[in-house]
Amino acid sequence: MPVVPSKIVKYITEESYTSGSNQIKQSLKETLADIIACTIAGTKTNVFEIVNKFVRSQYGSGASSIIMTSHKVNATGAALVNATSANALDMDDGHRLVKGHPGAIIFPAVLAASEEYLISGEEFMTSLLIGYEVAIRAGILAHQLRPEYHCTGSWGAIGAAAGVGRVIGLSTNEIHQALGIAEYQSTYSPMMRCIEKPSMLKDGIGWGCMTGISASYLAKEGFSGNPSLFEMEEAVPYLQELGQLYRIDELYYKPYACCRWAQPGIEALRELLEKYDISSVNVNRIKVYTFAESACLSRTHPKNTEEAQYNLTFPIAAYLYSGEVGPHQVLNELDHPEILNIMDKIEVYESEDLNSEFPNKALSKIELEDLEGNLYVSGVHQAKGDYDYPLSAIEKRQKFNSLVEPILGTNRCEDLFNCIQNIEDLKTIHILSEKLSN
Incomplete structure (x- = not known):
């Protein structure tokens, strides 16, 4: 039996990038430029090479791009490898209250699904915004509700499911199921163990991204999940602020390639x-x-x-x-x-x-x-880059250029940046993904 629409589902189905303020639009474009730059730079790491090889051998061909290659695989595989490269240098965005990195999970999942579903630039930005807003609130709640500090992959998967759910057109009931699936099947990895013994597992981001996108695809097929943490009483204040307070404005951007x-x-x-x-x-x-x-x-x-x-x-x-x-x-x-x-x-x-x-x-x-x-x-x-100690617009652009230009060259770097600034005009997100190919 379909569930009664909740505040979280209402937000996921009704949010609109077009109706957002100029401030939100600019914030989202800055976020997109930053995470794309980090993903491109991350393809020069050993962990990217390993996961890229794994994905190409284990996931079938499809419509979703592996960034900085000419290869396309299915959406789940692309999400895994692109999320890995997004966080490979630890320069990707974060939020203080979640003690982690929403962008490296949200962007690869939404991009992969958007390529498969031929989504426009405008709808891609709507779905990206949804993913961030849901992920950040899921992270805040997770830290309140769980006794141990769990990594980004646990709560980030919920945001990925939300953004992807909008892309693939999940119904009210299917969105409820997807959020519950994502939370239940997410990594729940103890973060401090990775701090004590660093490895390629890092924040559980690759697996969390793959879990999030899989949750929405499973829900569309009829797979059921438990009620998510957004059904709990502690979630009420965070649900009430949806559409009113945009926590994407609270993101930090990292000038250095370290924790x-x-x-x-x-x-x-x-x-x-x-x-x-x-x-x-x-x-x-x-x-x-x-x-x-x-x-x-x-x-x-x-x-x-x-x-x-x-x-x-x-x-x-x-x-x-x-x-x-x-x-x-x-x-x-x-x-x-x-x-x-x-x-x-x-x-x-x-x-x-x-x-x-x-x-x-x-x-x-x-x-x-x-x-x-x-x-x-x-x-x-x-740390510099927080919303109350921000990087300037010039510093953000310098970071973008420093990560992208050595790989794409000056002309392609400039073209990519301009594409991001006008992304709402793209008839299909493939115009963006083509600029991210080798």
Whole structure:
């Protein structure tokens, strides 16, 4: 028997990108540009190569693109591999209250389904918006309702199911089923275990994306699911704000290719480097004061890019030596002797004051002592890119260019960016996906 339409279903079926404010439209385009850039750059990683090979061998041919290749597979396979590359460098968007990365799950799922269903650019943007808004609220609820900190793949799958459900035209009842299927079959992976032992599993994002899109396709075939967390009493305040408060405006964008928890320390170091004439060869000791989750990040010399990304001291050392922490550092400078030498001079201390601010704010400070005994103390810093400490429009464009231009070249990079800015005019999303092919 069909269920009575709920607030969440009403939102999924009635949301419209066209009727949104100019602010929401601009925010969504900035989000799309950022996640596309991260996905393109992520195709240069080893984890992409592995999952790409797996998907091409295990998933049949179809209409959905594997980004930066000429290959097309079925929607579920494309979602898996593109989600993997979207998060491969840990530069993709996030939201403080969910302590994770909605875009890397939502974008690949919605894109894959949109290609298969020949969706227009305007309807693609509507579905992308739905996916983000549902995923973020699912993440907030998941952290309230579950005793252990579970990764993005768990709650992100629910958002992916919502966005894909709109793309493929699920009925009221089918949307209810899809959300329940996505939650029940999602990864539920304990996040801190991945922090302690970094691996290609990362945030469970690839599998979560595949779970989310599969949930909607299963629901369309008549597969049933349990009531999702949006049916619980705790969900009421978040359901009431749907369509009124857009949490996509609360996203953060990452200037560095490493875990968000390490980035406040980089900002604190940046303050000192801008204020004082400090040379990396003249550093005797660095003390980092931070919150507990940040202090749990690895401090050992990384043996692969995942260990470099989920590391507290490597990004700080890389920034001190190179002035940046981008794909080059986490892919090609893992054994750089100067960076490793600086790592060995870094001490980490947990601060109760900074603990009390997390997750609303991720904060760190640094004390740096040079070889002459001079002490330099930073202020308390949050990671740059949050909505209350945002990257400028110029900085966002620079990030896009820095990730895309080395792979596509200047002309194709510019063409892709312009396409995103006018995406609502596309008659079919294939116009965008063609620009993402090799």
